Every structure is written in C-alpha cells, then in structure tokens.
Amino acid sequence: MxxxxxxxxxxxxxxxxxxxxxxxxxxxxxxxxxxxxxxxxxxxxxxxxxxxxxxxxxxxxxxxxxxxxxxxxxxxxxxxxxxxxxxxxxxxxxxxxxxxxxxxxxxxxxxxxxxxxxxxxxxxxxxxxxxxxxxxxPPNATAGTVDHIAIAWDESRVAARALRDALQILPTGGRISVLTVQDEKTLRRTGLAQTLVSSLDLRGYEAKAVDLTLDGRSIAASLQDTALAEGAQLLAMGGFGHSRIRDFILGGATKGVLTDLRMPVLLAH
The missing domain is CATH 3.40.50.620 (HUPs)
Structure with missing residues (x-):
C-alpha cells in the first residue's frame, strides 16, 4: 500500500x-x-x-x-x-x-x-x-466466498496463464464461466469457449461456455458485465502490455479494466 x-x-x-x-x-x-x-x-x-x-x-x-x-x-x-x-x-x-x-x-x-x-x-x-x-x-468488493470464476478466453498465452492462476484459487466444486468475445478481433477458430469447457470437464470442473458480443461497449465493460450477470465473483484475464522506461502501452482489455474496474479482476502477464 x-x-x-x-x-x-x-x-x-x-x-x-x-x-x-x-x-x-x-x-x-x-x-x-x-x-x-x-x-x-x-x-x-x-x-x-x-x-x-x-x-x-x-x-x-x-x-x-x-x-x-x-x-x-x-x-x-x-x-x-x-x-x-x-x-x-x-x-x-x-x-x-x-x-x-x-x-x-x-x-x-x-x-x-x-x-x-x-x-x-x-x-x-x-x-x-x-x-x-x-x-x-475495487472499493465496493464484497464476496462471502469465491466459488465461481469467469475466464476471458481467446486461446492466447496470457489467457492460459490467467486460467492456470485462477484455477489455483478455485475451491473444489467451484464453477467456471468461459467468456469469448466474438466481434472484438479475429479468432483462430470458432467454438473456443466450448473447446475449453470440454477440456475443463475432463479435468473434473463444472464449466459453461458463454459467447458474447460488444454491442457498442468496450471489451472490458462487456467482459465484466457478462461475468457479473453469470454470477461470477472473480474475472480472470490475461494482461497485455509492455513497458518503455516507466510508460506502459496497454492492450484494450487491460486498459479498460484499469480505468473502469467493476468487480475483482485477476490479471496475469
């Protein structure tokens, strides 16, 4: 602090x-x-x-x-x-x-x-x-338990890192909502969320695929709004950015979360 x-x-x-x-x-x-x-x-x-x-x-x-x-x-x-x-x-x-x-x-x-x-x-x-x-x-964070996490999934390295980190704090029997934004960037293939859900199911997790669109919102707002609507207490996502001396060039989702935080967000880089 x-x-x-x-x-x-x-x-x-x-x-x-x-x-x-x-x-x-x-x-x-x-x-x-x-x-x-x-x-x-x-x-x-x-x-x-x-x-x-x-x-x-x-x-x-x-x-x-x-x-x-x-x-x-x-x-x-x-x-x-x-x-x-x-x-x-x-x-x-x-x-x-x-x-x-x-x-x-x-x-x-x-x-x-x-x-x-x-x-x-x-x-x-x-x-x-x-x-x-x-x-x-955020200052208004309240959670009796954290047993439902949402993961922003685009198949990237940092998203995989965020998933691994989030799974470490998910208790046994916890749930996972896999969020994939369909209209923010070109994805390598369709059905990314469902593919991850199938992998998580094989590992004994209870997971659900959620495809979403921006509908005029920022990607950060869309992900957080959807995570909250699904009942997740924590959103996990990869942090995109690199430093030049002490200035940061941030990816759109990372920058959006850093300016409009609506729920606890785990960022992994």
Missing amino acids: NTYPEAASDDAIRGAISFAGALGCKVHVTTFAVQFPPVPSPIGGYLINVEGLSRAAEARSRAECERLQALVETAGGSGVEVSVTRQDVVVGQVPTIAAAEGRYFDLSLVLWSAESFATQEMAQAMIFGSGLPVILV
Whole structure:
C-alpha cells in the first residue's frame, strides 16, 4: 500500500481484506513510507523551503503507515490472519520495490481507485513486473466466498496463464464461466469457449461456455458485465502490455479494466 501522494481509501482496504478472507488467504500487508533525497538548491531555498517540505511529507507518510497498520489489523479481526510490515523507500521507487516484494508470495491484491494515479501506477508495476497473478480489488468488493470464476478466453498465452492462476484459487466444486468475445478481433477458430469447457470437464470442473458480443461497449465493460450477470465473483484475464522506461502501452482489455474496474479482476502477464 502506497502512502504518497495519497493512500487508498479506507473502504478499499477493508474490501481487499474481506476479499482475501473469501479466498481463504492469509494476508501480508506492506506499507511504504517515502523518503526524499536531499535536493541541492541554494537559490531555490530562498524562495521555498524544499528541505522542510520534504521532511514534512516524509513525516506524513510515516504517520499514514501507522494509521494503515491499525486499520488493517482491525479489518483482519473478522477472522482473516493479517501481518503488516513497513518499508522506507525513496520516492518514485515504490512500484518497483512493491513488484519485487510481491514475488515472495502466491498472489498480490492491489487496492484500486480510478482517481488515484499512485494506485494505477502500483497496479501496472505489479501486473507487468512481479511475475505473480494480481487481483485488482475495487472499493465496493464484497464476496462471502469465491466459488465461481469467469475466464476471458481467446486461446492466447496470457489467457492460459490467467486460467492456470485462477484455477489455483478455485475451491473444489467451484464453477467456471468461459467468456469469448466474438466481434472484438479475429479468432483462430470458432467454438473456443466450448473447446475449453470440454477440456475443463475432463479435468473434473463444472464449466459453461458463454459467447458474447460488444454491442457498442468496450471489451472490458462487456467482459465484466457478462461475468457479473453469470454470477461470477472473480474475472480472470490475461494482461497485455509492455513497458518503455516507466510508460506502459496497454492492450484494450487491460486498459479498460484499469480505468473502469467493476468487480475483482485477476490479471496475469
């Protein structure tokens, strides 16, 4: 969880802890307190107290870490086992350090806010840099259990990765809705959803094929709307994108989810 320039909302934090409980997970939370390197600016120092502003921002970030720790521990009191640590990180390096931190665990939950650039930057770093399945959790996430997942299936490598990751958290007897968009791009063959359903049936899963069309909606909205209509508590999909220094070129579905998150979404890259 980032604390600078702003932290995720308290509702988002509670929602993520609750969703982790629905997955049956133990939760490790890392908060990041930012540090500002000294800025040599003798002339600017007469105009603005850069050093003083930096130290004040560091103090606010540390205080926010302490507040978030208390909030997380309280949220975990409902039966979710929670541990919290703090890392002090140079400002601007939080997403990179978070991606490395995530590699020590099975999956990462990323708090989401469409209004927070820091949250979006964290999500992109985790999706494309951690090597882990990442679940974006909206503030309104509620789930008593996660026993029905939807998979966005187009036969691609990243879709297969997302399916594998999602199956790891699906409990025995859980259901799978296989979603294939028919009019978004040229597919290699027809019947992709049903082909995957047949494969899942052979492996003992209860699966259903769902073909859908965009009908004027974005692909991200279409997939999420259909997943929710089918009763899924989680949508799994491949994350398309690559980085140029710190800028991300995103595929349409990935970009759509990152700007219009309607349900918990597992993204694998």
